[in-house]
Amino acid sequence: MPIKAVQQFMLGTVLSNEQQAKETLAAMKAAGYDGIELCGFMIHPIGFVVKLLTKAAGMPVGKGGNLDWHKLVQEAGLRVVSLHTDLGSLERDAHAVAEEAKSFGTQYVVITGMYRFDYGDEAAMHQLAQRLNKAGETLTAEGIHLLYHNHNCELRHVNAEKRAYDILLEETDPAFVNFEFDSYWFTEGGANALAWMQRLGPHRAVAHQRPGHPHHRQPSRPS
Structure with missing residues (x-):
């Protein structure tokens, strides 16, 4: 059965303190x-530069990095469907990312590229x-599945x-990489x-839609 969930990014700055977070959840x-899909940038303290960059990208992260998100989610009666992180963090310490995902009771870690890569190259x-x-592959060994979240930059042509x-669809191994498909972007x-x-099919994607449309998520296990 589909799980209706909200990506933490969508909540912007309405999670800035404990009372506000409780009321929002x-x-x-x-x-x-x-x-809810939690985001590493929003559940840990982050520096000024990261805050500035996310705000410039239209995704202000608020001031919730010092809150107890395990407690907040549990008290709200919500489940964590996935944990959003970045590829650099995975490459530096996949074990730590996997352990944090497990601590929230989810088997899914999501990353996005957006401005980090040259999608025309x-x-x-x-x-x-x-x-x-x-x-x-490293996450799979930890019992965690990796999903890639798209924006519109992946539509850029790399050749005629x-x-x-x-390229991402054809060259990623479905045993190790699947997709959180953002239909809005x-x-x-x-x-x-x-x-x-x-084209993705039921075994490689979960649906992701923006506010104003149904936002149904049902992570599918790699086939």
Whole structure:
């Protein structure tokens, strides 16, 4: 059965203190949501530069990094469906990321590229696919599954025939890497989101939609 959940990024700065976080999570539960995807940038203290960069990208993270998120989520009666992190953190210490995911009771870790990679460079995309495979294999050994979250930058062409997302789909191993598909960003980028979802199929993707649309998440195990 699908799990209705909210990505913590979507809540922006309304999780800045304990009382506000409790009220926001309670409101989510009352609205019929079952879970939340936590973000490493928002559940740990972060530096000024990271805050500035996320704000510039339209994703302010608030001041919730010092809160007890294990307690807050449990008291709200929500489940953590996945933990959002970054590829660099996985490559530095996959074990630590896996242990944190397990501490929240989830088997899914999600990363996104966005501005971190040159999505118009074919060689860079081949390299990214290899890095994802390696990180995913390491996480799999820890009992955790890796999902990649797209924006619109993956729609950039790397050559006359292929887009960056084509490379990621074709060269990542489904045993180690699957996808959290964000239909908003592909639609915003002018793509047929449904066609891409059908191409991914039920074993490689979970659906992700923005506020104003149903946001159903059901992580699928790698086949």
